[in-house]
Amino acid sequence: MREDISFQTSDNVTLRGWFYKPSESNGPLPCLVMAHGFSALKEMDLNTFAEYFIAHLPLTCLVYDNRGFGDSDTKEGQPRQEIIPAQQTSDYSDAITYAQSRSEVNKHKIGIWGSSYSGGNVLWVGAVDRRVKAVLSQAPMVDGWANFHRLIRPDFVAGLNQTFEADRHARAAGKSAAVIPVVDADATKPSALPTPDSFEFFSAWAAKSNWKNEVTVKSIEAFREYLPSAHIQHISPTPLLMTVAENDVLTPTDLALEAYSRALEPKKLHILSGGHFEAYSGPNFEKNARVQVEFLQTYLCS
Template structure:
């Protein structure tokens, strides 16, 4: 009996312990559930607050859009009113012209017609920018979308004439002379323009020229560098910076002797490699009245040091020597690719952004992916900015991108600091090629046009 009693007591104690454990476990689980519920309530409250905030922001944004639309409509109305007034004046002048051939009335008519075209062009530029910002005016949807397309369609085609001229060493260079519409009989300021390393004039130089002549009473002379494109010169694909900068001065001479050009108002424009050329020529050729240097190469040695891996340098030096020996023995110059998809392969410009830019143009132009080894060797020895302090008092504008790795931004900025007044610096976001197209093109070209207006066209 006593044994049975002990067994019963032990069983009850065990059950009591189990019940206590279960009770404790349930209490802990309940506490955890309460915490989870509290956290869920907090998240729900935060979500509700966020929803309310978003709704308030949406209402504020709608109000801001409405205000922006109201201002836009006011601007559009003002533009349309101006255009209507100009057209009315055109009608009056046209009637005068019927009674008087030529003379002041004809000049007034031409001026008003040009002003009318420019005002119309301005309306479309405003429309494009507003549409880009999400405000649609819903007019003229059939017009070209790009600003240069609208410009060509509305301001009228430019008169790009084929030209050619001889250099001091009797090489024929060929290009185009752009003049504004209705520029007959006027002596125009002229901007002499050439492209960068291995580039052709067709590679968007005409966009800058057309932009300038549509906004300013000036001409633009564009030409292919010797040994490239339509220009003569042997060996082909050879880039000699010392001859190229001499060619700039010969182009200036040609412009001065052209009947359309004011010989006392010649400016220079260069980009990348030629951006360095204009720094040199602008410092020694006092016929130049304005210098525009875009993304310039300012130190060939520093540029090469950054773009060529140190363990590749010895190989390149050996290639330079072998090429010199081959030339001395009458063999053809050695050529290498200008760009390559694999940066481990030898090339003049081995970075990926170079490859993408140039191969795109290879498909739609006569650009060839080659450069002589001597041209690459000469880059290392080229130091075009050494005289930048001597450009003054000629006005200088240097433009570029804030993340240029082809002609490094910091090198250009350091050299710009050595230039004397008058000078101006304009930097846009992006890389080396972002100044040629996309949203930066108009910012870049617009700044250059304003500079030309204040200097060359003043």
């Protein structure tokens, strides 16, 4: 059972998504709040996860598009396709508030789920929003500075810094925000996610969704400065499940494992075979979702 929903953020932006609940339920149920990663839309397999969760658990799911993407609005006067970490983490907390307002939801049992960029967001929110009772972080971006310098060739960095400066001056003069492709078939051309698996994943979705192959230049500058694992040790005593792909070249495996080592108990690490995007579909999906269900059953739905 899926319902189209909308809710307001604390700065009066309308975010839109879906609310899932089991076809039969007794009383208020726990809720898992879910948003997608860098530029991705809710249609890009979040429905698959939510449907799996409610089929196997006494659980509701709130799935929404990040501000400025998909069906969600952005603040008046601000560009779409822009990713600002502080806004996205604040929006997670506003989504929790909305979930708590629903009669179907047990407001004392709220979990958060994120993947890739939002996998980093939930590490931040899980540490600073004490309403959260379970954190599921999948293939997370944990350190923007380190991740940026893994993805961007050293000889490209100076040019990007000049692009950041030019964009700041242009926006201050009232001009439109500059944009950059999310992916490009040619790794030597500027793009936000210059890996072959990123191009394959997003290009496939571009053909069957309203995903757009662009983000603002400011999104890349904001990516570099973001350290979502800064408070990872403060998630405890909230339980944490971190899912890490063993050959992740987009949000590198070793960075995620180092961050996990700093988290305190209770925590669980699930290492999946394959790369960054193989958690969403194919043979790995069942393995991945089953472990997440077991974690939710233990810590949120018991």
